[in-house]
């Protein structure tokens with residue numbers, strides 16, 4: 355029990371499924387220690403976002419947790435009533451979303467969008483919250499924080515909006531941040547800045563980050579641990595360095611081979627072979643049969 | 651920029667009102683029925699009729715009559731009612747407050763009721779409650795305002811007589827107000843007896859007018875809310891700890907309100923149109939009731955005055971709706 359308390363996040367044998375029984379996550383387990391960055395990689399549809407959503411309690415209404423545990427700072431989230439759970443999650447975790455264009459309310463000024471949760475949910479007084487918001491906007495390198503607080507989202511560029519969202523995520527001092535492909539929707543040049551910014555703030559604050567991406571290049575830059583996901587199943591879970599130097603699973607090797615390398619531009623780029631994918635799907639189909647067989 | 655908008659707006663308003671004036675002036679004169687013959691006793695001679703016709707100017711050609719009438723209107727004189735023998739302007743302005751108070755009460759009821767149902771429906775989306783609300787809305791919507799009026803008369807006037815079904819205010823009350831805005835002036839003067847009596851007389855006609863609009867608002871607003879409720883910023887608000895109800899009220903409502911506002915803008919003018927029949931059903935002393943009498947009696951100057959006033963009212967309402975868009979949507983505020 356006490357060893358669990360030391361973890362920021364424990365996901366234990368998590369299974370989620372659609373009402374028709376189709377499984378979206380298959381016995382997924384992962385752990386985040388305080389201050390650790392764990393990358394969650396896998397191709398589109400692998401279920402990366404579903405893991406983040408399970409943790410934050412924002413699964414779509416037709417998706418349900420069928421089995422497994424989620425512990426946030428040692429607290430069992432899926433045994434709580436929704437209001438309690440919402441409070442616990444808001445106090446310990448935050449989200450940096452994928453698309454900064456849709457993640458800010460278009461009819462509200464930036465300031466209140468950062469300050470409101472601090473005042474209404476975290477219980478700060480208005481002055482503290484405003485100071486905090488200005489400070490964080492400054493720390494995400496926004497030049498004129500006072501003016502930006504008075505702006506509407508449509509007056510800011512995509513990169514600026516993502517900075518605002520990063521500031522908002524770090525504002526209540528969460529111990530866990532889920533960053534769901536936070537740079538995918540941005541220009542390539544802005545992507546690098548935003549990535550650097552998240553790493554910078556993460557290191558300053560010691561916040562644990564679950565970093566969702568499908569880019570092995572990003573994995574190498576930002577994370578200490580990696581979880582490789584395929585069709586809702588964990589293929590490999592290892593320290594980042596080991597994953598690159600000595601990948602255990604054939605799918606991990608294929609993913610690395612499929613990533614253009616910055617170090618070795620000569621190395622040929624090769625997509626994940628179709629035969630490997632077919633093999634993996636066959637295995638998963640078998641898993642599913644056993645899983646159902648075991649339960650009925 | 652702003653000045654240009656205002657000027658354009660003013661110009662279109664003048665053109666619209668002129669168009670309405672031409673149409674109504676022509677229509678009431680080509681429609682069958684002689685107003686003069688109707689106001690004289692059965693034994694009147696041809697000469698009596700001719701005299702009176704001349705007095706009211708009906709012997710002149712249509713364009714001539716129009717020019718004379720328009721000249722008066724431009725000086726604020728809408729002529730004299732044939733049946734009531736009082737200046738049209740005075741009569742119409744005397745009745746306008748009753749209709750305005752009734753329409754606004756109906757609007758407030760429709761928005762409050764429809765808005766609440768929309769929020770509940772969005773909150774309970776995907777459940778049996780939502781289906782139940784949808785079905786109820788459909789049923790309410792399929793009954794027009796005047797039928798609601800009759801249903802209410804039957805229910806609360808006849809079967810279970812708790813509300814007064816006729817008039818605007820208890821006639822036994824002593825009302826020496828300067829305006830005919832009984833509710834507003836009553837509140838200002840602290841005459842709660844007048845306010846109470848007026849409101850209880852207004853309740854049923856206002857409900858009749860409000861119900862169909864409330865159902866429309868409930869359906870449209872709920873639909874818009876549901877669309878907004880799976881946008882990223884609402885998800886983010888949930889992660890930040892806001893309850894579903896708080897997310898709907900704080901994050902979604904203003905974004906979802908625009909289509910509903912357009913609906914209300916259009917439907918409110920229909921609602922005011924609906925007062926004509928509903929006021930009749932409840933013998934409510936408003937403009938609509940007066941309009942029906944004016945038509946029955948072929949009181950041409952009065953009909954013209956009422957129609958022009960309604961047209962002006964519609965224009966003002968549309969203007970207010972456009973203004974509120976700008977308030978709701980910051981992107982429209984610039985440029």
Ligand SMILES: Nc1ncnc2c1ncn2[C@@H]1O[C@H](COP(=O)(O)OP(=O)(O)OP(=O)(O)O)[C@@H](O)[C@H]1O
Nearest residue numbers: 372378397398399400401402403404405414416568
């Ligand atoms: N609301 C939903 N209803 C049913 N299935 C869904 C729903 N949302 C997602 N899915 C399915 O769940 C699976 C996992 O989705 P998820 O969004 O977690 O993928 P991902 O790994 O984040 O992919 P991407 O890189 O495209 O974001 C996908 O197969 C997707 O089709």
Ligand SMILES: [Mg+2]
Nearest residue numbers: 402403404534
């Ligand atoms: Mg995703």
